[in-house]
Amino acid sequence: MLYDITKLGIIPNLGRGFMSNYSKQRECIINIIRDLRTHPTAEEIYMKVKQVDEKISRSTVYRNINILVENGDVNKISMPVGPDRYDYNHEMHNHIICEKCGKVYDFYYDIPKSLRKEIENQLLGKISLGESIEIKGICYECKSKKEK
Amino acid sequence: MLYDITKLGIIPNLGRGFMSNYSKQRECIINIIRDLRTHPTAEEIYMKVKQVDEKISRSTVYRNINILVENGDVNKISMPVGPDRYDYNHEMHNHIICEKCGKVYDFYYDIPKSLRKEIENQLLGKISLGESIEIKGICYECKSKKEK
DNA sequence: TTCCATGCAAATCGTTTGCATAAAC
DNA sequence: GTTTATGCAAACGATTTGCATGGAA
Numbered sequence: 141m142l143y144d145i146t147k148l149g150i151i152p153n154l155g156r157g158f159m160s161n162y163s164k165q166r167e168c169i170i171n172i173i174r175d176l177r178t179h180p181t182a183e184e185i186y187m188k189v190k191q192v193d194e195k196i197s198r199s200t201v202y203r204n205i206n207i208l209v210e211n212g213d214v215n216k217i218s219m220p221v222g223p224d225r226y227d228y229n230h231e232m233h234n235h236i237i238c239e240k241c242g243k244v245y246d247f248y249y250d251i252p253k254s255l256r257k258e259i260e261n262q263l264l265g266k267i268s269l270g271e272s273i274e275i276k277g278i279c280y281e282c283k284s285k286k287e288k
Numbered sequence: 289m290l291y292d293i294t295k296l297g298i299i300p301n302l303g304r305g306f307m308s309n310y311s312k313q314r315e316c317i318i319n320i321i322r323d324l325r326t327h328p329t330a331e332e333i334y335m336k337v338k339q340v341d342e343k344i345s346r347s348t349v350y351r352n353i354n355i356l357v358e359n360g361d362v363n364k365i366s367m368p369v370g371p372d373r374y375d376y377n378h379e380m381h382n383h384i385i386c387e388k389c390g391k392v393y394d395f396y397y398d399i400p401k402s403l404r405k406e407i408e409n410q411l412l413g414k415i416s417l418g419e420s421i422e423i424k425g426i427c428y429e430c431k432s433k434k435e436k
Numbered sequence: 437t438t439c440c441a442t443g444c445a446a447a448t449c450g451t452t453t454g455c456a457t458a459a460a461c
Numbered sequence: 462g463t464t465t466a467t468g469c470a471a472a473c474g475a476t477t478t479g480c481a482t483g484g485a486a
Contacts, residue, residue: 161460161465182450197468202451204466216387218366223450236407236415239364247410252400259384259423262395267384267427275407276422279415309440309485330476345443350476352441371475 168192169204173214179225179235179244217244217274235274240282316340317352321362327373327383327392365392365422383422388430 172188173180180188186201205226208214217225217235219242227235233246251273259269320336321328328336334349353374356362365373365383367390375383381394399421407417 163459163466165467195468199452199469200467206452216368218368220364220366236411236417238415239418243415245411245415247407249403249406252402254400255397258397259395259425263384263393265428267386267391267393267425268431269384269423269425270387273421273423275417276420277407277415277417280413283416311441311484313442343443347444347477348442354477 165189165193165196165200166204168196169201170208173205173208173226174228176228179217179227181223181225183223185226215272220276232272234272236277237274238279238282239276240278240285243279243281245279313337313341313344313348314352316344317349318356321353321356321374322376324376325378327365327375329371329373331371333374363420368424380420382420384425385422386427386430387424388426388433391427391429393427 169185169189172192173185176185176188178184182198182202182205185205186196186198189196189201205214209216209226213229215227215229217227217237219225220237220239221242225242225244227244233248236245236247237243251269256269317333317337320340321333324333324336326332330350330353333353334344334346337344337349353362357364357374361377363375363377365375365385367373368385368387369390373390373392375392381396384393384395385391399417404417
């Protein structure tokens with residue numbers, strides 16, 4: 141083992157069969173996703189990884205992204221348009237997504253207790269609110285295009 | 289013209305080239321989407337329409353859904369898993385979506401001024417919040433599955 | 437008689453899967 | 462030596478598109 145993957149804050153889930161084996165590809169993918177702050181698509185991650193490991197395959201990238209999402213280390217953002225985007229779980233933050241072009245902006249806001257309570261009341265025993273929220277909006281670029 | 293499509297509350301955008309021509313398929317699709325309150329997928333809408341018009345094609349359904357979304361009459365809900373879902377814009381409501389299974393629940397809540405203001409401040413001149421919000425959560429069914 | 441919508445099939449996009457090989461343990 | 466990850470190519474699901482045809486204005 142060249143590097144200890146746990147140093148990256150990724151806890152191998154040996155019991156589950158996930159992340160149990162080191163590979164230089166896996167380490168590279170994790171490093172790159174962790175360092176990108178651009179809400180990249182799988183393709184963008186793949187391209188970035190390719191700059192380091194010329195021979196890596198798309199499916200290896202997809203497979204590892206899915207494992208990271210499954211483990212909760214990476215957040216998957218479903219897009220209203222185009223391919224899904226991914227975001228390493230650093231400090232708590234929320235997203236607002238343009239429903240026309242899919243551009244993602246971060247914002248910081250503690251979900252008010254009143255909202256949590258309201259949702260809990262309305263959806264008693266059905267669903268609970270996640271830690272971070274994603275809201276749809278429309279960016280000014282798309283808005284001005286629309287008004288033409 | 290057999291029926292006046294404007295009676296459905298759909299204003300034909302003649303100037304834009306959208307919804308300018310009546311067709312029985314189009315009317316049927318609009319009626320069905322408006323009456324479904326189940327956040328159906330395109331395929332589910334297609335199946336429902338097919339019960340009325342046996343010979344309708346999938347692409348006609350997709351094309352008309354897109355026009356309705358474009359016009360703002362129908363809301364497209366991007367799913368974390370599986371195909372997108374659609375919702376006719378009746379009275380104002382918000383969605384909470386299970387990020388594991390994609391199930392959609394409605395809830396009613398006026399977005400607090402503090403949240404609007406906060407987002408406006410943080411994203412000055414970039415993006416503005418839409419009228420309804422979509423939040424991710426995890427439903428109790430998926431949560432209990434996960435805990436096993 | 438012009439324009440627009442339809443139906444069909446093929447194409448496309450993003451992603452997953454089966455399988456043989458290679459690397460990790 | 463057994464398990465798990467990789468690379469490749471093929472398969473897949475959801476959606477869009479090109480084109481010939483038919484209906485609406």
